[in-house]
Amino acid sequence: TSKEGDLYVSQARALGAVGILPKQVEPAELFEVLNKLGLVEDRRTTRESSENRFVLLNEAPEEIALSADKEDMEAIARKAAESASHSQAAPAHLAALLEDYHHEMVQDVRDLRAEVDQLTTANNPNSGSRFSIIPPLVVGLLMLIPLLWSISSSNESQAALESANRKLNQLEAAQLYQQEQASAESSTSTELRQQLNHQKQQATEQSGLLYNSITWAINQSSPYDIREEAYSDRRLTLIQEMITRLQALGFTGTVQLHSYLGEFCLVGDEVNGYTLPPPDLPATNCTLIGHPLQQLPSLGERQSIAFANFIATSPLVNNSxxxxxxxxxxxxxxxxxxxxxxxxxxxxxxxxxxxxxNRVEVTLVPDG
Known part of the structure; x- marks a missing residue:
């Protein structure tokens, strides 16, 4: 071969090669290989090896005798390899024969065992019948195990289902009871709400009647003199008393003061002013129908100093x-x-x- 290396040599030996020779083989290398295979014998002495480097092959087989020709040497090597492979094939053939013999012996033993079993069954028929019942019994018992397990599981499932149904019934009863309680509470709550609304409405109506009574009483003193301010000290006294009572009643809101002017029958002129005429003067003889101070820009809003101070500083009408x-x-x-x-x-x-x-009227406007 032309390939080299330990890996290639190992692969070649695994495939059955007995030796590896390069294509360019030397006589000495060929001899070493043949010597390892036991096909030649080294008869060289120590002296000869030191004096002469030529290899002598005596008593070698004729078919592998060396020649000076390189082709002859290669032919000898091939024959040696074939001889070695034949020598290795013999053990393999022997192993195959032994394996066949082993199979035959095993088959004979099996046949003998079958004959012995037949003889035993013929001599003891009752024993065979007894033993023949055991396998079906075992199979039957094995088949009963899943059935028993299924029955046990079914009983447990039935018990669990009944327990769940009982709990469900209890929950439904509790839910129904809660719904009834909620309905009763809702009905009671509705009734209470209606009663509260009715009472509130009655209280509002009563408060309105009370406030109307107060304003009616105050408005009985609403007229004021032709020469008097709309919001005079006399008006202040009435307003203070009214607001005090409203606070005691819990009133919150606005107190509206509405001022109105009367159209009087007057006599006089713009230079000297206008005054009230004699009572028996015919109304057709009035010089002016109006108010003697109508030239004032804020005639209906005139107020006294005390009234102005009350509006500005009194706690009754400031943050109250x-x-x-x-x-x-x-x-x-x-x-x-x-x-x-x-x-x-x-x-x-x-x-x-x-x-x-010619008056000042009071109107109450509650909050809300």
Whole structure:
């Protein structure tokens, strides 16, 4: 071969090669290989090896005798390899024969055992019948095990199902009871809410009636004199008393003060001013129908110093939940209608109606 290396040599030997020779073989190398295979014998002496380096092959087989020709040497090597492979094939053949013989012996033993079993069965028929019953019994017992386990599991499942049903029934009963309680509580709550709303409505109505009574009483003193301020000291006394009572009642909201002017029957002029005429003067002879101070820009909002201080500083109307609001209506919305200005109507009758219309009225506006 032309390949070298330990790995290649190992692979070649594993495939059955008895030796490895290179293609360019030397006689000495060929001899070493043949010597290792036991095909030649080294008859060299120590002296000869030191004096002569030639190899002598005596008593070698004729078919592997060395020649000086290189081709002859290669032929000898091939024959030696074939001879070695034949020598190794003999043990393999022997091993195959031994294995066949072993199989035959095993088969003979099996046949003998079968004959012995047949003889034993023929001599003891009862024993065989007894032993023949055991396998079906064992199989039957093995088949009963899953059945018993299934029955036990079914019983446990049935017990668990019954327990779950009982718990479910208990939960349904508890839920139904809670629903009934909730319905009863809801009904009771609805009734209580209705009662509270009714009581609240009644309280509101009663409070409204009470407030209306207070304002009615105050408004009975609503008219004021033609020369008096709309919000005079006399008006202040009434307002203070009213707000004090409202606070005691728990009122919160706005107290509205509405001022109105009366249209009087007057005589005079713009230079000297206007005054009330004699009572028996016919209304047709009035110089002016109006107010003697109507030239003032804020006639309906005139107030005294004490009233102004009360509005500005009193704790009754500052941060107390009660506020004061003043509204001027001038000549609009008379409380009493004036008669026709014609013959037969005196200044006294006319001015009596004008004095009733010259007033300050109170209105309460609760919060909410």
């Amino acid at each position: 939940g009660i506020s004061i609001e003043r509204v001027s209506h001038l000549y609009s919305s008379p409380r009493a209608l004036y008669p026709p200005q014609q013959q037969g109507v005196t200044a006294l009758e006319w001015n009596r109606i004008a004095a009733a219309n």
